[in-house]
Amino acid sequence: LSAALDIGTTFSGYAYSFKGREKDIEGCKNWGANVSVCNHKTPTAVLVNKDGKFEAFGYEAQERYKSLEEDELQMYSLYERFKMQLKHTEKLNRDSMSMALDQRSFPLMDIFTMTIRYLKDHLLKSVNRGHGRSVDSEKIRWVITVPAIWSGAAKQFMREAASKAGVRDINRPMQLIIALEPEVAGLYVASKYQTSGTSSRETDAFRPGLEYVVMDCGGGTIDITSYKIQPNQTLNQIYEATGSSFGGTKVDDAFVEFLSQIAGLDVVSTIRQESPIDWLQLMITFDHKKKTIQNKESDKLNIEIPYSMHEIAWEVTGRKLSDIVNNQRIPGVKCNKRMLIIDHDIIQDLFRNPVQEIVNHMKKLMRLPQLKNVSTILMVGGFSESPILQAAVKEAFGKRVKVLIPDDASLCVLHGAVAFGHNPNIVSSRVSRMTYGQGVMVTYDPEKHEADKQRAEVIESIERQTNMMLIYVKRGEVIKVGQVKEFTSFPVRVNQTQIDHEMYCTEKSDVGYVDEEGVEHVGSWTTPLEGKGLDREIKVRVFFGETELVVQTRQIGMGDKEWVQRSFDFLSS
Ligand SMILES: Nc1ncnc2c1ncn2[C@@H]1O[C@H](COP(=O)(O)OP(=O)(O)OP(=O)(O)O)[C@@H](O)[C@H]1O
Ligand SMILES: [Mg+2]
Known part of the structure; x- marks a missing residue:
């Protein structure tokens, strides 16, 4: 069984299929039946009570929250849009906090764990119901999707939350794979069109040798990757x-x-704080x-x-909301007791900035020499369903390439993730988004290091050049999936009992020292050393091209010691 969870900024869901019947993808298709909507995904919303216990998820969480009485409000908090925090929290770590609608906060890790656990349990129940028996947990391959532009720390955060939610068995690391959202969405669409058989505009876009770009336009992230289809149908990523x-x-x-412009900032911020339920309803209505x-x-x-908005406007300003709005005489905007009536082009205006940003980003990207042979742009994700965004992308690129938008744009990630779980080797190479490496010291060499003399230091009477970056992989480098590189390091002290490997990353493709600007410390691990001397050789083996980076080390010549996988801790720094 391949079981995929897609935790989106705004909507989440799951899907699965059995080996042998890979294309029969199942999932929950009627989220929100209790609120008369019928959706394949449910809002990413977690209701937590004041003891920090999970209460509800999705539409149910929103409904329960909305039905709370005034005096019950302080006993519950609703957490939404927390996925964005993994991207935006500086120095993300296990204690990072998430902010609720009512400004209370709760550990982000716990919110993610609750989300994953809820979706997992819902999925397993659905499997059991459909098949009359439970599936052996050893036979499940879990796939959790993340944006391709996420950092190593954010991916590790997701992995740890998954472990806590019981999605991963510590002894079977491959039971859970982290998949990249645009990548798997592209896979799904390509295979769907390829198997539709007859020659058509869509099928022709995914023939071997052709190149395509996938834009996953979701609620929180625009995530773009590009691939060349190989003769054996595997994919090579062509640009980071x-x-x-x-x-x-x-x-x-x-x-x-x-709203703040037409009703006043005070009114809006007061309603957000004092009437979180009405605010939630207003935003749902807007969506x-x-x-x-x-x-x-x-x-x-x-x-x-909401009625409370009128009341609050009166309390805050002493004037009627409709007067505040109407007296501004903004063309195309009217307010009465029940409704805000807005001209269509004002709403269209709200799209202008994000749509422009997306198109500009794509323009820059499509000008790159690496992407000059791209013949198709594939738009997936819920925001891609917007006719405004579609029109803007088609206008900008429609003459040069095919712009394809599948009907189930917001579900492509989920369905692709299921397929990826069955066949993770479909992607054969990826392009590194960052330069990764390790800090090292080498023997000082005046010819090479003269210019950076200030980094030299004498350790046990040998002059060393410190803080050098031993590069594992450069930004933009093409790495085959499963490719391994080996590096060697030595201790700098005779009696040293361990080597501390400090890992760094940077967006620069050329870097010499770990203390240069723009280089970030991302984690560390240690290799214990046996014996004595400066000639004890440590091998570092780095595995690339999976969706994450794996590092192993061992000391050479110490019996037949196995390689030790160093769990790479992106979250402690
Ligand atoms: N027809 C439409 N017009 C405009 N916006 C739309 C339309 N359909 C969906 N959206 C928007 O798309 C977003 C949801 O898309 P999707 O479900 O792909 O996002 P997500 O997976 O929650 O987010 P992310 O992938 O960024 O974490 C919401 O912001 C929603 O309002
Ligand atoms: Mg998404």
Whole structure:
């Protein structure tokens, strides 16, 4: 069984299929039935009670929260949009906190663990129901998807949360694979079109030898990767993953800003704080309306205003909300007791900035020589369903390449992740997004190191050049999946009992020293040393091209010691 979980910024879901019937992908197709919606994904929302216990997830969490009485409110907190924090928290670590709608906070790790556990249990129940028996946990390959542009720390964070949620058996690391969202979405679409058989515009886009770019435009992230299809149908990545945070929620943010302009910042921030339930409802209403926005002139848009907003406007300003709004005489905006009535082009305006950012990013990317042979742009993710974004991308690139948008754009990641779980070797090479390496000291050599003399230091009477970066992989370097590189290091003290390997990364492709600007410490591990002397040789073996980096070390000549996998801790630094 391949079982995939997609935890999105705004929506989450799961899907699975059995070996032998890989294409029969199943999942929950009626999330939100209790609130009369029917969706393949459910909102990424976690309801936690004041004792820190999990209460509910998704539509159910939102509904439970909305039905709380005033005096019950302080007993529960609703956490949403927490995925973005993994990207934006500086120095992400195990104690990073997540912020709830009511400004309370809770450990981010626990929120992720609750989310994964909930989806996992829901999936297993669905499997059992459908098949009349439970599946042996050893026979399940779990796949959790993450944006391709995430850091090693964010990926490790997800892995640890998965472990805590019982998705991973410590003795079987391959039971859980971390898959890259745009990559698997592209895989799914390509294989869907390839197997549709007859020659068509879509099928022709995915013939061996052709190159394509996938844009996963989600709620929080725009995540872009590119591939060349090999004769044996495996994929080679042709350029590193890039992207930005200009997802669909940027349109929501623009709406909040617009509200602050027409109703006043005080009114908006007071309602957010004092009436979180009404605020939640307002944003849900907006999300629904937003999905109906077309790219052409159409009717006005009515957005229901919660009653408390009127009350708060009165309390804060002493004026009626409708007066505050209407007196500004903003063309295309009217307010009455129940509704905010907005002209269509004002709503379209809210899309302008994020859409422009996405198109500009793509323009820069498509100009790169590495991408000059790309013949198709594939748009996936929920935001790709927006006719405004579609039109902008087609206008910018439609003359040069095919722009394809599958009908199930927001589910491609999930379905692709299931397929990837069955066949993770489908991607045969990837391009490193960062330069990775380790800090080392070498014997000082005046010819090479003269210019950087300030880094020299005498240790046990040998002059050493310190802080040098031993590069494992350079940014932009193509690495075959499963490729291994070996490096050697030696102790600098005769009686040294361990080597501390300090790992660094940088966006620079050329770097000499770990203390240069733009180089970041990302983790460390130690190799115990036996014996004495400066000639004790330590081998470092680095495995690349999987979706994560794995490092092993061993001391040479110490019996037949096995390679020791050094768990690489991105989260402690
Ligand atoms: N027809 C539409 N028009 C405009 N926006 C849409 C439409 N359909 C979905 N969206 C937006 O797309 C986003 C959801 O997309 P998706 O489910 O792919 O994101 P996610 O997986 O939650 O986020 P991410 O992948 O960034 O973590 C939401 O912001 C939603 O409002
Ligand atoms: Mg997504």
